[in-house]
Amino acid sequence: MYQRLPHWLAQHIAALRVVLVLTLLTGLAYPLVMTAFAQVPGLDAKSEVTGADGEPAGSSLIGQSFTDTKGKPLVQYFQSRPSNAGTGYDATASGAGNQGPESVVDTADKPSLLTLVCGRSKAVGDLEGVDGSRPYCTDDGVGAVLGVFHDGGTSGRVTQAVSLNQACPAKPFLATYKGVRVTCAKPGTDYRHAVTVPVRGDAPAHPVVPADAVTASGSGLDPQISPAYAQLQTPRVARERGASVADVRELISKYTTGRALGVLGEPGVNVVELNIALDRNHPQQGA
Template sequence: MSQLRGTTRQYWVAIRAMIVLTIALGIVYPLVVTGIGQLAPAQAGGSLVHVDGTAVGSSLIGQSFTDKKGTALPQWFQSRPSAAGAGYDGGASSGSNQGTESKDLIRTIKDRQAAIAKSDGVAVGAIPAEAVTASGSGLDPQISPEYAREQVARVTTTRGLEESDVAALIESMVRGRALGYLGDPTVNVLQLNIALAQLDRND
């Protein structure tokens, strides 16, 4: 009889422990973490960027500024290419995994160089490497200030803006190296294009 009571007591202790842990780890902990996350909405909410109350993208994930056929829209600054899924797919983050000797990669780079040289009116040698190659993640939202500056003539001609105004806009959007020495200066393409649209509207 005492053995039965001992077994029953063990079951009851286990059930109580399960209930307490379920409440603590399944309800209280997620609520606390969610509450803390709301104090840093850029990290917890996907870093969404809103214009006039409408989400237009993420500050941490790049996007294409092309038409339905994939042709670059000349009135916008262009992002670097993406090999993530169909392009900037957060669920398929990856590079192309093609080596420097890959004939497909070489052909793709030459095609991209020719397209940019034609649209931007620049020599192939003036086109930065990032303009024709995808990043390792395929999600980079930034380009170099050099690539942004290279696109100024096309954008201003298409929009009828002053080159000096757009050039100054780019410089105001340049973000320096992390901690002053990590990485390279960058320009967030989505944020640049949003500022460009505002400049065009006010012109």
């Protein structure tokens, strides 16, 4: 006569079977399949790139900062997008800034996302000789945000207006707000009870400086910039290299990739490979 296994034992045997099957699938079969797939011609390429001097110059999959020891842009190179990975493109510290659209007021130890964007846009505009203004940004490159006090708490007559991101003795970006003189922010003063009011200003709705020039990627490691940002930098790079704009644009086209599978993501220009190609084809004059 057939005797059933105890219920607790049957459960343990079933669990062991699941562990065994998953171990074979995910621990053995999957890695072997992926390893074999990686050997397919065209998929086994190395990401290491070689500089114009024949020495290793990084990876085509990880971006780099093209700046001097003081962090200033090297004008003969295309500039990458900002990075929050460590001190910039640190593969051991990949990550984002974790600041959202409501980050508009600077703190004592950290600028807001709005101020970061405003400052970067102004810097890019100055570097490229274009209008770097953006909505909700001041002329000096910080977030155009007021702290407004009302006699009724959050409503009623305005009694005080402070430019929160412009510490004294800075001149406020706005002279008056609803009939009240705007003052600079006094360091150490608590403005938490003020109503936060971003001010749009008269900047164009579509800024000249592209979004990827002022915002970091989620990983902080992306080596690509948008074709628009590459085109914005082209006149400067061509001038510094003594090359024609047409020749530099031809290189940009060569290192531009389209959308994945034709529909995913946006076209991008690999800055690392592009700058190495510039060193090979158009070395800087006098270098």
